[in-house]
Amino acid sequence: MQLIDTHCHLDFPALADDIGTVLKRARDKGVARFVVPGVSEPHWSRLLALCAAHSGLYPALGLHPCFEHPDAENDLCRLKLELQNRSDLVAVGEIGLDLFIPQAELQQQLDILLPQLRLAKQFAKPVLLHVRKAHDQMLKQLRQVKLERAGLVHAFSGSEQQAREYLKLGFRLGIGGAVTYDRATRLRRLVAELPLESFVLETDSPDMPLLGYQGQVNYPERVAKVAAVVAKLRQQPLEEVIEATAAQSEMILLL
Structure with a gap:
């Protein structure tokens, strides 16, 4: 079984400008597949073109809460059309x-989030969730919408109780570079104690650098280092971690 990076922004210029090298280095480390999430409608076309041009890249489209969407109504219409017409979208x-960002307004974010959750339900797609300082609010919405396919909670940063609530709803928790830091005591404890089937691996490259790479561009090849840290925390063989997390990624995203 080979590694899967379930969250990497390969279409961002920091990676896309040298994508051949980025992919080769990742594959040399055993990373075979890459899920590439969209963040705003103007970026979707470049993302789709990139994924079509390279094997092992799986596109998702969405409107990220930290990006501005001045034409959100039309963006949501396009998202619906893409979901209707494309078979390659995995999520x-x-x-x-995201209530961590300054002056964040929950209702404005809900106005963008809820239509996307409804589209995911309509088209039986999983979702890739970005949640910061808003896990209880997100869980409330998920319980109401009742998604058929659940999805992944990217870069999970919540409590054990919140983690277990996501798992009850069928979600898996994305584990990335944060787990490599000793100060991430709560996350590291969760990784050690929850069932291995609770997790998938990711990098969020080019962002969220691992310990030792602070201030540098993050690369999807480093999902191998994330896997190694998870294996060490759990005191399990690395191959078991790779196999189990890849299996969960495949099951949720139908890779």
């Missing part, structure tokens, strides 16, 4: 709620 995402 709706990156979507979510």
Whole structure:
């Protein structure tokens, strides 16, 4: 079984400008497949073109809560059309709620999130969730919408109780570079104690650098380092971690 990076923005210029090298380095580390989430409608076309041009790249489309969407109504219409007409989309995402950002307004974010959750339900797609300081609010919406396919909680940063609530709804928790930091005590404890089937692996490259790479561009090849840290925390063989997390990624996203 080979590694899967379930969340990497390969269409961002920091990676896309040298995509051949980026992919080769990742594959040399055993990373075979890459899920590429969309963040705003003007970026979707370049993302779709990139995924079509390279094997092992799986596109998702969404409207990210930290990006501005001045024409959200038309963006949502396009998202619906893409979901209707494309068979290669593995998820709706990156979507979510972020109350960490200054002057964040929950209702404005909900106005973007809820239509996307409904589209995911309509087209039986999983979702890729971005959630910061808003897990309880997100869980409330998910319980109401009742998605058929659930999805992944990208870069999970909540409590054990919140983690278990997501798992009850069928979600898996995305584990990335944060787990490599000793100070991430709550996350590291969750990774050690929850069932291995609770997790998938990711990098969020080019963002969220691992310990030792602070201030540098993050690369999808480093999902191998994330896997190694998870294996060490759990005191399990690395191959078991790779196999189990890849299996969960495949099951949720139908890769």
